Amino acid sequence: MSRQKEIILDVLRKVRTHPTADEILLMARRRVPALALGTVYRNLKLLCDEKKVRRIPMEDAPDRYDGFLEPHDHLVCLDCGKVYDIPSLQTKEALEAKLGTEVRDYEMKVYFICPNCRREDKDGFGSPD
Amino acid sequence: MSRQKEIILDVLRKVRTHPTADEILLMARRRVPALALGTVYRNLKLLCDEKKVRRIPMEDAPDRYDGFLEPHDHLVCLDCGKVYDIPSLQTKEALEAKLGTEVRDYEMKVYFICPNCRREDKDGFGSPD
DNA sequence: CATAGAAATGATAATCATTCCTATTTTATG
DNA sequence: CATAAAATAGGAATGATTATCATTTCTATG
Numbered sequence: 001m002s003r004q005k006e007i008i009l010d011v012l013r014k015v016r017t018h019p020t021a022d023e024i025l026l027m028a029r030r031r032v033p034a035l036a037l038g039t040v041y042r043n044l045k046l047l048c049d050e051k052k053v054r055r056i057p058m059e060d061a062p063d064r065y066d067g068f069l070e071p072h073d074h075l076v077c078l079d080c081g082k083v084y085d086i087p088s089l090q091t092k093e094a095l096e097a098k099l100g101t102e103v104r105d106y107e108m109k110v111y112f113i114c115p116n117c118r119r120e121d122k123d124g125f126g127s128p129d
Numbered sequence: 130m131s132r133q134k135e136i137i138l139d140v141l142r143k144v145r146t147h148p149t150a151d152e153i154l155l156m157a158r159r160r161v162p163a164l165a166l167g168t169v170y171r172n173l174k175l176l177c178d179e180k181k182v183r184r185i186p187m188e189d190a191p192d193r194y195d196g197f198l199e200p201h202d203h204l205v206c207l208d209c210g211k212v213y214d215i216p217s218l219q220t221k222e223a224l225e226a227k228l229g230t231e232v233r234d235y236e237m238k239v240y241f242i243c244p245n246c247r248r249e250d251k252d253g254f255g256s257p258d
Numbered sequence: 259c260a261t262a263g264a265a266a267t268g269a270t271a272a273t274c275a276t277t278c279c280t281a282t283t284t285t286a287t288g
Numbered sequence: 289c290a291t292a293a294a295a296t297a298g299g300a301a302t303g304a305t306t307a308t309c310a311t312t313t314c315t316a317t318g
Binding site for chain 3: 002003020021022037038041042045061062063
């Protein structure tokens with residue numbers, strides 16, 4: 001494993017959020033200042049293939065990455081885009097039983113307005129960026 | 130509703146697949162030859178806002194659109210990309226109960242290898258494009 | 259019917275996340 | 289140390305989707 005790949009994985013494991021490739025770049029550059037965005041993307045893809053990292057594809061925003069591997073789903077705020085972990089609502093086995101086919105993978109995303117954004121909506125002010 | 134918007138909706142309602150914007154363009158052009166791709170995208174967005182059409186965001190391919198509105202989830206072949214309808218595995222109400230929050234929307238996608246592609250994999254040949 | 263204002267269109271340019279390319283650097287190995 | 293293989297940095301390319309804008313099409317009204 002190259003130095004940059006190790007650092008990218010380490011960054012993802014230490015953080016409790018679900019950062020984008022750009023955010024990972026910024027964090028990792030504290031340790032490898034010359035790190036390139038392409039390298040981040042390449043290694044994230046490798047790490048996903050090795051099942052050491054999970055990609056969270058976003059519908060209208062850059063994808064997020066997740067270093068937490070226990071099965072879980074995601075709750076996404078439609079307002080601020082923040083991603084929360086929630087316990088898995090299905091198992092692969094249950095899906096296979098219900099569908100009668102082998103299942104390779106599945107993806108569940110629930111959308112809501114997070115408490116912060118709900119509060120802001122009430123008084124009519126958003127947060128300043 | 131403009132002529133092109135009506136035709137786009139009609140195309141989506143008549144078809145049993147889950148076409149991309151490009152495919153919708155081709156089908157709709159049989160009736161409006163000068164139709165522009167931008168117009169297709171603009172109207173698809175409007176139709177989604179009006180809840181007359183559902184967008185199926187795809188992870189590594191152009192998004193699909195669905196004119197079938199009964200709640201259902203999607204089963205996607207990792208090989209050929211074909212999208213199948215499956216009965217909903219959750220209800221919004223069940224999710225809200227489980228999560229203890231208001232839920233705006235949710236998205237469930239299950240990945241598998243469809244029977245066709247499984248067969249092709251066996252003999253080691255894919256279909257000729 | 260004429261027509262003014264509004265809304266939608268077609269064509270094309272712009273955006274932006276992600277991937278690709280390549281010359282260079284790093285790493286592993288005998 | 290020499291060398292081949294692998295990975296990198298940096299920048300260009302890709303491709304789906306949006307934005308822009310001049311022109312066309314509706315629509316309502318007198």
